[in-house]
Amino acid sequence: MTVRIALFATCLADTLFPEAAKATVLLLERLGHEVVFPFEQTCCGQMHVNTGYQKEALPLVKRYVQTFDPYDVIVAPSGSCVGSIRHQHSMVAAKYGDAGLASRATSVGQRTYELSELLVDVLEVEDVGAFYPHRVTYHPTCHSLRMTRVGDKPLRLLRQVRGIDLVELPAADQCCGFGGTFAIKNAETSTAMLADKMTNIVSTGADVCSAGDASCLMHIGGGLSRLKTGVRTVHLAEILASTES
Structure with missing residues (x-):
């Protein structure tokens, strides 16, 4: 079954390591799935939250929720960003936003996966047909x-x-x-x-x-x-x- 997957590229992939994001798309498409890239995406806000600027992260949390709420499955090639989305977004939204945003942030967070868990837990595949002689x-x-x-x-x-x-x-x-x-x-x-x-x-x-x-x-x-x-x-x-x- 083909799954429609939204890619959250992350800041580092966007600015310094684009090959990680490109490889994620190549891999998922090779496995027969549709990958879409919402252009409205920005930073997840992890850096702001982790350095004590939680309130300043609120606009980024709102942007992430608004951008990715329409999708049932979201993937990011970063355990760090996925961790922030799942564990920090709803907290920031509840503290500086409102209950509605916090609820949506929780829902979107539950649909956001790190690449390996998407492959194994959601797509139920371990052999992705890769070859890497190193x-x-x-x-x-x-x-x-x-x-x-x-x-x-x-x-x-x-x-x-x-x-x-x-x-x-x-x-x-x-x-x-x-x-x-x-x-x-x-x-x-x-x-x-x-x-x-x-x-x-x-x-x-x-x-x-x-x-x-x-x-x-x-x-x-x-x-x-x-x-x-x-x-x-x-x-x-x-x-x-x-x-x-």
Whole structure:
């Protein structure tokens, strides 16, 4: 059955990592589904809420609700943004908006999925027909692990990829140290956490480190590049969208 899916691209994909959003569309269309891109979409407001500007996030919450309410299924290639939409939007709406907006925000949040959970839980597919002949390790980002609780769904998808050599990441559940503005406000702590994460990634001998959040991959990728490790960072969507042809 063909499912009509609205894509929430996220700020980072829009401005810095468009390949993650493009790969999401390519993958879902290859699986036979219709993907639409509502042009009215903007930021989800996570950055505002997490830095203490909850009231300033209200217009962004309203925009998200108005833009995506018409759709039954919404996907974002970001556990972080999905976590914000599900757990913060209704709170902001109830505190600074009204009960009606809060109710709509809850409803839209329940229809918004991180890519791996959309594939496994909604579309009920684990083998997406991907081919990726590289040694890969996977970093489960904090928001996808602890807020959206995707569990092992990304790994279940990766295990079905043909040609892949998937290796376990030591201390995988430890934060990479990014945390949005945390990396700026607590640079020394963030750098120490990143150093631990990079040590574990390099120890796997992987060519590629993957994750479901471009933000964490940006942080990890920057560190790996500066150390000239030769390890690339690739979004989960890009691996799942890859084929032999």
